[in-house]
Amino acid sequence: MFVRSASLVDFRSWKQLSVDLEPGVTVFVGPNGHGKTNVLEALGYVSTLSSHRVSTDAPLVRTGTDRAVVRAAVVNQGRELTVDVEINNGKANRAKINGSPTRRPREILGILNTVLFAPEDLALVRGDPAERRRFLDELLTARLPRMAAVRADYERVLRQRSALLKTAGAALRRGQTSTDGSNALATLDVWDAQLAAFGAQLLEQRLRAVHDVAPFVARSYASIAPGSRPAHVAYRCSLGDALPPEFSDPDRAPADDDVDVLEASFLMQLSTVRQREIERGVCLVGPHRDDLELVLGADPAKGFASHGESWSFALSLRLGAFELLRSDGSDPVLLLDDVFAELDRTRREALAAVARTAEQVLVTAAVEADIPGGLDARHLGVRAHDIDGGRVSELTTVSGDEREDA
Numbered sequence: 001m002f003v004r005s006a007s008l009v010d011f012r013s014w015k016q017l018s019v020d021l022e023p024g025v026t027v028f029v030g031p032n033g034h035g036k037t038n039v040l041e042a043l044g045y046v047s048t049l050s051s052h053r054v055s056t057d058a059p060l061v062r063t064g065t066d067r068a069v070v071r072a073a074v075v076n077q078g079r080e081l082t083v084d085v086e087i088n089n090g091k092a093n094r095a096k097i098n099g100s101p102t103r104r105p106r107e108i109l110g111i112l113n114t115v116l117f118a119p120e121d122l123a124l125v126r127g128d129p130a131e132r133r134r135f136l137d138e139l140l141t142a143r144l145p146r147m148a149a150v151r152a153d154y155e156r157v158l159r160q161r162s163a164l165l166k167t168a169g170a171a172l173r174r175g176q177t178s179t180d181g182s183n184a185l186a187t188l189d190v191w192d193a194q195l196a197a198f199g200a201q202l203l204e205q206r207l208r209a210v211h212d213v214a215p216f217v218a219r220s221y222a223s224i225a226p227g228s229r230p231a232h233v234a235y236r237c238s239l240g241d242a243l244p245p246e247f248s249d250p251d252r253a254p255a256d257d258d259v260d261v262l263e264a265s266f267l268m269q270l271s272t273v274r275q276r277e278i279e280r281g282v283c284l285v286g287p288h289r290d291d292l293e294l295v296l297g298a299d300p301a302k303g304f305a306s307h308g309e310s311w312s313f314a315l316s317l318r319l320g321a322f323e324l325l326r327s328d329g330s331d332p333v334l335l336l337d338d339v340f341a342e343l344d345r346t347r348r349e350a351l352a353a354v355a356r357t358a359e360q361v362l363v364t365a366a367v368e369a370d371i372p373g374g375l376d377a378r379h380l381g382v383r384a385h386d387i388d389g390g391r392v393s394e395l396t397t398v399s400g401d402e403r404e405d406a
């Protein structure tokens with residue numbers, strides 16, 4: 001797939017941007033802080049409804065305004081769809097497909113699939129499990145957009161169940177013997193059933209994503225860091241002993257009845273930890289407590305991998321995701337935010353090799369010298385200027401002189 005045109009209104013430093021894009025490589029080039037990443041972030045937002053840099057939407061709306069709009073016309077196997085996302089400060093966001101409002105913004109997911117690699121990705125290896133869960137959830141949602149609704153349902157039930165564990169904690173501790181206690185326990189049973197039902201669907205898709213992406217990640221790592229130990233990924237599940245042992249076999253292929261087995265295991269584990277959950281007032285099991293283990297040789301990458309190995313692993317996860325989505329039938333758009341400058345020659349070349357074959361790649365770079373030779377790219381300049389209301393970015397043409405200077 002590729003983005004045929006993109007426009008931004010009041011998104012970060014862009015008051016207005018309207019740009020036609022083409023398949024192949026396009027480089028946004030300009031000085032630091034002038035607004036290049038903002039363009040990739042906006043397209044990433046259309047793809048995942050979240051930013052790779054911030055966890056809330058407020059910073060995405062240009063200072064002094066209360067609404068940002070991102071529009072992308074996306075061509076996938078000859079069919080074009082236009083997506084609009086309106087990011088509202090303090091109000092619900094809205095979306096449109098081909099000009100028609102959707103009931104929920106998440107209905108646009110799956111129209112534009114992207115794989116974004118950015119300096120922040122080191123956190124995939126060195127950061128909290130939440131970073132790796134997000135990686136998996138974005139990947140499985142790109143493959144199966146209906147999972148966005150399951151994720152939202154799971155989060156909602158998790159919040160409500162956690163609130164019940166907290167607020168009804170005293171009554172729950174009194175247990176069946178008090179009226180309040182038995183009512184709270186009956187309510188907890190209802191939430192347990194829902195948590196297990198949505199959680200099992202999410203878990204099944206995560207296990208499937210890990211099973212499918214693992215060989216691509218291992219291969220990418222071997223080509224990026226040929227001298228290093230082999231890398232592999234595995235899913236660490238909080239269901240513990242309740243999970244049948246065969247699920248721990250890294251080579252096990254997903255089966256049709258996995259959701260039922262996982263739901264039953266989930267309910268079993270919830271009953272095992274119920275007393276502890278009541279005492280602590282938090283949900284102790286479920287996909288929100290799981291992790292994607294990254295292993296180098298026999299050691300966990302987190303804490304053991306060197307800086308270079310961590311970069312290689314992060315890049316391998318992204319390239320693995322790219323290759324998996326490609327093997328599903330359509331290239332995602334590859335978004336490379338200022339990463340070539342961070343990589344050594346081998347890793348640059350491995351990334352450039354994938355970029356050469358991708359249907360569309362959008363790259364940011366402070367100077368053109370950061371882009372590996374042999375990448376036949378179109379160049380768009382980005383410059384910001386200061387106005388009363390702050391800094392505003394605009395597109396410029398990149399002159400031949402600038403290229404030679406670089």
Ligand SMILES: Nc1ncnc2c1ncn2[C@@H]1O[C@H](COP(=O)(O)OP(=O)(O)OP(=O)(O)O)[C@@H](O)[C@H]1O
Nearest residue numbers: 012013032033034035036037038059060061062063
């Ligand atoms: N909500 C906002 N409103 C207005 N301007 C913003 C907003 N958020 C960020 N900016 C501006 O955007 C600019 C940063 O843009 P961006 O991160 O795209 O830079 P960049 O060109 O990619 O830089 P680098 O090469 O250092 O990564 C800064 O000048 C910042 O002040």
